[in-house]
Amino acid sequence: MLEAREVTVRAGTCPIIDRVSLRLDQGELVGLLGPNGAGKSTLLRALAGVGTATAEGEVLLDGHRLDRIDPWDKARRLAYLPQDRTIAWALHVREVVALGRYPHRRALAPPSTADKAAVETAMVQTGIAAIATRPAHVLSGGEKARVLLARALAVEAPLLLADEPVAGLDPRHQLAVMELLRARARAGAGVLAVLQELPLAARFLDRVILMHRGQIVADGPPVDVLVPDRIGAVFGVRPLAGVHGGEAWLLPWKIDEKRAESPLA
Numbered sequence: 001m002l003e004a005r006e007v008t009v010r011a012g013t014c015p016i017i018d019r020v021s022l023r024l025d026q027g028e029l030v031g032l033l034g035p036n037g038a039g040k041s042t043l044l045r046a047l048a049g050v051g052t053a054t055a056e057g058e059v060l061l062d063g064h065r066l067d068r069i070d071p072w073d074k075a076r077r078l079a080y081l082p083q084d085r086t087i088a089w090a091l092h093v094r095e096v097v098a099l100g101r102y103p104h105r106r107a108l109a110p111p112s113t114a115d116k117a118a119v120e121t122a123m124v125q126t127g128i129a130a131i132a133t134r135p136a137h138v139l140s141g142g143e144k145a146r147v148l149l150a151r152a153l154a155v156e157a158p159l160l161l162a163d164e165p166v167a168g169l170d171p172r173h174q175l176a177v178m179e180l181l182r183a184r185a186r187a188g189a190g191v192l193a194v195l196q197e198l199p200l201a202a203r204f205l206d207r208v209i210l211m212h213r214g215q216i217v218a219d220g221p222p223v224d225v226l227v228p229d230r231i232g233a234v235f236g237v238r239p240l241a242g243v244h245g246g247e248a249w250l251l252p253w254k255i256d257e258k259r260a261e262s263p264l265a
């Protein structure tokens with residue numbers, strides 16, 4: 001349903017992402033992984049059609065060029081959670097989450113029953129219902145992160161692009177968000193999430209797209225992509241790995257002295 005064909009984004013003449021092609025289908029939870037500066041956020045912005053006037057190549061949503069789709073229509077079909085968690089306005093939490101319904105509403109029309117239900121559901125799912133009436137700009141970092149995730153979930157779009165949705169969350173909320181994203185995918189959405197957390201990636205994702213220096217170096221099930229030699233080459237760490245209760249686990253364990261300068265497998 002979302003496809004990138006040979007997408008390149010440059011800073012000046014230097015490519016930040018270089019001829020990247022990928023597909024995201026309905027019903028799958030896919031992670032975009034890679035070290036700092038690999039180009040993950042830049043790629044996610046290009047896929048969301050946000051601030052990518054300099055992008056080359058094509059992004060297709062359900063077979064149509066993203067940059068030719070009506071912006072209101074696009075905003076209903078594709079929800080985007082940016083990496084930046086700044087909330088500058090003194091709005092209540094519920095009002096921030098309700099911004100996710102904006103693409104569904106006619107100008108100045110009051111929120112519909114469906115709008116209100118989507119907002120309440122997203123707040124319950126992200127564990128922020130109890131702080132619904134607090135001003136959002138004074139929340140903690142993890143609370144703000146969950147408010148902005150709730151705003152993206154409230155769109156109820158068939159596609160969710162989330163940049164580091166578990167960054168800054170405590171372990172319980174990290175697990176809850178991963179389960180939530182998986183449930184969204186199982187309910188039919190396509191979910192692409194930038195992740196830095198290898199243990200969560202190994203356990204929860206259907207597919208891993210691994211980036212390094214602006215290019216995709218592997219794309220497949222976690223068990224095939226997140227293998228020790230590749231993790232060593234890309235991230236410069238040696239992992240410990242195993243299986244517990246039928247589920248894979250993976251832990252970055254020590255710095256690999258041979259490290260990421262080695263050629264990629």
Ligand SMILES: Nc1ncnc2c1ncn2[C@@H]1O[C@H](COP(=O)(O)OP(=O)(O)OP(=O)(O)O)[C@@H](O)[C@H]1O
Binds near residue numbers: 037039040043
């Ligand atoms: N507008 C820009 N001008 C110049 N360089 C840029 C611009 N946007 C991104 N870059 C550079 O491109 C590279 C990739 O940035 P990007 O934010 O996509 O990385 P990332 O993989 O998301 O990293 P992180 O894990 O640290 O969030 C970085 O080196 C960054 O400095």
